[in-house]
Amino acid sequence: MNQPVEILPTAPKTGCGCGGHDEPDPVLDVRMIPHAVRHGAVFGAFDAIAPGGSLVLVAPHPPLPLLAQLAERAPIDVETVVDGPTEWHVRVTRRTDEA
Numbered sequence: 749m750n751q752p753v754e755i756l757p758t759a760p761k762t763g764c765g766c767g768g769h770d771e772p773d774p775v776l777d778v779r780m781i782p783h784a785v786r787h788g789a790v791f792g793a794f795d796a797i798a799p800g801g802s803l804v805l806v807a808p809h810p811p812l813p814l815l816a817q818l819a820e821r822a823p824i825d826v827e828t829v830v831d832g833p834t835e836w837h838v839r840v841t842r843r844t845d846e847a
Contacts, residue, residue: 773802773803773804774793775803775804776790776804777806779808779835787814791817794818794840794842797842799822799842799844800842800843803839803840805837805840807836807838808835808836809836810836810838811836811838825840826838826839826841827841
């Protein structure tokens with residue numbers, strides 16, 4: 749049973765309003781990605797995000813272990829946009845500093 753993976757084009761808009769980087773954050777809905785490769789798919793998407801950029805993950809549960817793994821790869825900030833009960837939307841921002 750093959751089902752397409754949907755990468756949504758937009759997320760709730762946030763930004764400073766300067767117009768220089770107001771493109772919406774990419775959204776990766778991981779619910780349709782087979783669990784065996786889900787983290788690898790997220791790592792690939794995260795690695796494509798430049799420092800200061802964000803990615804919104806949509807997951808079927810709070811992605812705490814995944815967020816811990818991402819934090820080991822690079823410094824991140826995490827914002828929960830939707831907090832369940834059936835899906836979680838989490839904005840992961842790659843920090844520009846190492847602090």
